[in-house]
Amino acid sequence: MSAPSPKNFEPKAPVQLDPPKDDPISLDELKVADGSYEGRPVYVAIKGTVFDVSSNRSSYGPGGSYHVFAGKDASRALAKSSVKPEDAIAKWDDLGDKEKEVLGDWYTYFSKRYNIVGRVVGSNP
Template sequence: MSAPALKNFEPKDPVQLSPPKDDPISVEKLGEADGSAEGRPVYVAIKGIVFDVSNNRSSYGPGGSYHVFAGKDASRALAKSSVKPEDAIAKWDDLGDKEKRVLNDWYTFFSKRYNIVGRVVGSDH
């Protein structure tokens, strides 16, 4: 993807991101970060990389449009542009090229808005 095309993914307001972390985050710990407990972070993983989306709790927390992704590796759902709970899983390697490109676009979108806090460990994917 060329640099001009990536400009479309720039946030409207500048975002100051912290350096990415590579902390191991278990599937269980990821699941606890679903926005249901006040004071805990809200995480969404894409291709095993965990993003802290807590600053957008209204979208990813309970009752939010994208709560189905919270506390999960939502790679498949993002690639398929789906909000079905059964699609919010880590398995994406069997998808077609078009869906993989969509997933990569979502990864770029998230990486320009949310801090990377770690990577999922203990998952098959």
């Protein structure tokens, strides 16, 4: 099973997004934002930018098709269109140009649908 292609960037229904935040988010904070903890948001990071995907908990929460991305920087998995847990890591700088382009597409896709709530501490912009 592979992740869908993000070629259509515009959401089907308009999304009202908050201004992006640049709050520092530690790896520990990110890890517990995987949908497993009642009352906590669900976050997915891409290239160090943290998106709040709580509005799509059914997909990113426990049992969801994309839960593997939740609470992690899923850059490599998204670039490779993979839902393998071992690919859901922040390392993406060694990928080929095509995979980096796919990752950029995913960043654009997420940025049009989900609020940016911060940046993973220690990540490179």
